[in-house]
Amino acid sequence: MRIVVAIGGNALLRRGERPDATVQVDHIRAAAQALAPLALHHQLIICHGNGPQVGMLSLESENDRELTHPYPFDALVAQTQGMIGYWLAQSLRNAGVTKPVMSLVTQTLVDASDPAFAAPTKFVGPGYPHGQAQRLADRHGWTIAVDGDRWRRVVASPEPLRIVEQESIDRLLDHEALVICGGGGGIPVTEDGAGQLQGAEAVVDKDATAALLAVAVKADRLLILTDVPAVMEGFGTPEATPLRRLALDGWEALHFPAGSMGPKIAACAHFVGTTGRPAAIGSLDDAAAVLAGGAGTVIVPSDAPDASGRITAGTTAAIQR
DSSP, X not given: OEEEEEEOHHHHSOTTOOOOHHHHHHHHHHHHHHHHHHHHHSEEEEEEOOHHHHHHHHHHHHTOTXXXXXXXXXXXXXXXXXXXXXXXXXXXXXXXXXXXXXXXXXXXXOOTTOGGGGSOOEEEEEEEOHHHHHHHHHHHTOEEEEETTEEEEEEOOOOOXXXXXXXXXXXXXXXXXXXXXXXXXXXXXXXXXXXXXXXXXXXXXXXXXXXXXHHHXXXXXXXXXXXXXXXXXXXXXXXXXXXXEEETTTGGGSOOOTTTHHHHHHHHHHHHHHHSOOEEEEEGGGXXXXXXXXXXXXEEOTTOBOTTSOBOOHHHHHEEO
16 A cells, blocks of 8 residues: 555654654654554655744754844754654664655645734744743744643744645655655745745644655555554543544544644545545554554545445444543
8 A cells, every 4th residue: 555654743752742853763763663553565755744843943043142043943944854764764664565665855835825824823842831931922022822731832834735846755655765754844935936945934734744745655654653552532631531432523523632632633644635545643653553444543434335335424433442
């Protein structure tokens, strides 16, 4: 099968961890060990998040007194693509992947008039207690929002329209390469009337880009692998319950946080609704089991049969624990 795998930035740098290179490389090595068995039997296209990493680089840039202006987010996304892509490519080879592995710096076209530029939602950087986050926001002109029990910076996250390097990706796949692309959602760029590209001050959601890519490459599956074991109903409450199967016409009846699980569900819904093929969300550590349906949450078309062969339809029947 051809599988697009989206790895969350928080799976590569866990909440509360120091953003040291050695910490992230350890996580990436573990990720490579989880993904290498899939690469043995399937063709993989890997997208990765960069929220913690790009936020760290942005904070460093804003505090660098040698700079006239901080580096823009398009340049910071490019930096994280190179860094994380290098770590992933090296770790996958070291984990036993023998097919060609290519990490590709990619640009993602967005609409300059996208309303998301006026309503930031994408979490970047570390989490802080509210008071500290507010002081940082006042100092740097940030917008902040609550993420669990912490507060984080949020930036614009416009909808991805297409990947500029899509033809290059297709040619690499034709030669059976394992392609790492769309890192951090891709470098956000806009296009003028003459076809000229220009960087945009935003971070595109990597799950939305992964879904766009999965449709473009005619993937058989979309896997979104993160630091949680499954989609949870009532996440963050004592009544939290994992959802093992979610039909396309059932997810909108549930509430998911806009800055975290919400975009993952929406990305899966886009892929499933467009292709009729299933998607899944689960823990990076359980990658093989998530693909096989033994772990995580699978999102299926509304008329897909369940394990008993019955057709799942309607919101009530769509949610199975």
